[in-house]
Amino acid sequence: MKRLLLALVVVALYASHQDFWNWRTAYPMAFGFIPIGLFYHACFVVACALVMWMLVTFAWPSHLEEEVERGETKKEDAH
């Protein structure tokens, strides 16, 4: 369930990249000089970093690390 939710968050983020509503306007200007389309995508990048944090925190493939550690322990034992 947790992984499904995270997958949905990623899909929603991907869909929000296509912000057609900002296509033909520069207004409102963020901080008085950043067109809204550019500001939206700067915020999108911050959202990407947050989603990556969620993935790393809640869906980290720790079994891969464990497999590698087990393999290394076996190698050391064999030596």
Next chain:
Amino acid sequence: MIPAIVVFIYLAVVVYIGIFAFRKATGKEKAEDYFLANRSLGPFVFLLSLFGTNMTAFAILGSSGHAFNNGVVTFGLMATSSALVIPLTIFLCGTRIWALGKKHGFMTPVQIFRDRWECGHIGTVIFFVQAALLVPYIIIGVMGGGTTLNVISGGLVPYWFGGAIVALVVMSYVFFGGMRGTAWVNTFQTILFLVFGAIAVVVIGAGMGGFKSAVNAMLASPATAPLLTRERISPYYFFSYTFIPLSAIAFPHIAIFCLTARKMAQFKKTVIFYPLCIMAIWLPCVFLGVMANRVQDVPQIRAKVEARRVLATQGKTLPPEQRDQLREQSAGDDTLLLLLQRFAPLWLAGLLGAGIMAAVMASDSQILALSTMFTEDIFAFYGGKRRFGEAVQVQTGRIFVILLTLFAYIVALQAPESIFELAIQYAFSGYAALSPLIIAALFWRGSTKWGALAATVWTAFAVVAVAVFHANVPAPAPGATTVCAVIGGVEALTRTPGGTAVFGFMPVVPMVLVSALLMFVVSLATRKPHAATIEKYFARA
């Protein structure tokens, strides 16, 4: 000349880092030490050098040039799609590639494919397609170096000499330092660019009298107001671009780099901070590229704006050759350098020039990756390592570095830069179309070597087909299209001013989808690898 002297000092530092890495190496004759830094990179170096590896001349100079002509759309088009897709693929695939490398000693993606799908020569076919798509990067790196040194020195350093210096410097630190030297240099370069990129924004902004007035002036002019919106790019084109960053994980230098981390935990910070690093570098480059349109007192920039205006107003009545000439004149790849020359004091222009050189020289990773691939996938696979030993293998890798750099330099002197810029565009699409290989190998039990071969052959065919189409159908004037094929009343194949459209999308979309479909259908119809092999990759604890 002062900026050029600063750049030369920077180049000397870079060579020293390579030599220092060589002296620090503990197993100089070991392939794993030379090609993968003994799989020992720490979190800081891993993040910054992986990021630096992706920041090529094309990314830095090309992004500001693209923004100069197309506006703020460049950031969403090239940067933010990468900010989502690249860290996601590193999280999903990079961690698995790292684990396989640690467990089974793999050093290249082709080694994984050969083992995963129990194949030999099909791996060789994949190697050749990967290598053919990678070589243009190395050549454009040398060309970019020559051009940058020439511009920074005000023409005092000729193009051939600048290119030779850059080729020699890159060759030296890759030759001596291998992966360790390359990673350290990339880290140094990324820090340099992050720091001086921020300074560049402040200095140029102050020089222009503040961005607020520049933006207001742009909005007041019908010629420049569209640059602050996205109306020059179609939503289909914008969507298509999200497929391009799939190329990152299929690039051999990125996949190989994933094998260098000491621990898997090092991927955590990389995945989280990668989007923010992209913003820190791309946002200033794109914004400054757009703002350059307001710089009226630099003759070169004025000439570019005028060429663009003629192309837009009279393009439809001009012959294709003249349109191409105007396109070349309006190209903005040197915009960032021109802004630095205009607004930055000499010493700062030198430091910023060094930062740009850092990005231009990102071809080091590709050179090392090709060397690793050649020595592992060809030399070692066909018996060289068994017959001559590991020390000879490493020496072969070093000789390959010299020969490849020499080749790139000679080609860079002979051929026009535009050819390789185009080749790089095809290469991005080509590598994106190869991404189903790595995804299928890591996540789908049912994938087979024949599915991989079908996807690889399709990729090679599609890249050549798009290149031939581009070469034979002249680009139309801005705002116009040349329809070449119609299916069921829908425009199926169109030549656009900026490239090619297939059902309105960039070629990368059908290339990736057909590649994935071929991998799926052909794999379903052919024999799977042995159960033991599949278990090796998919067994759960």
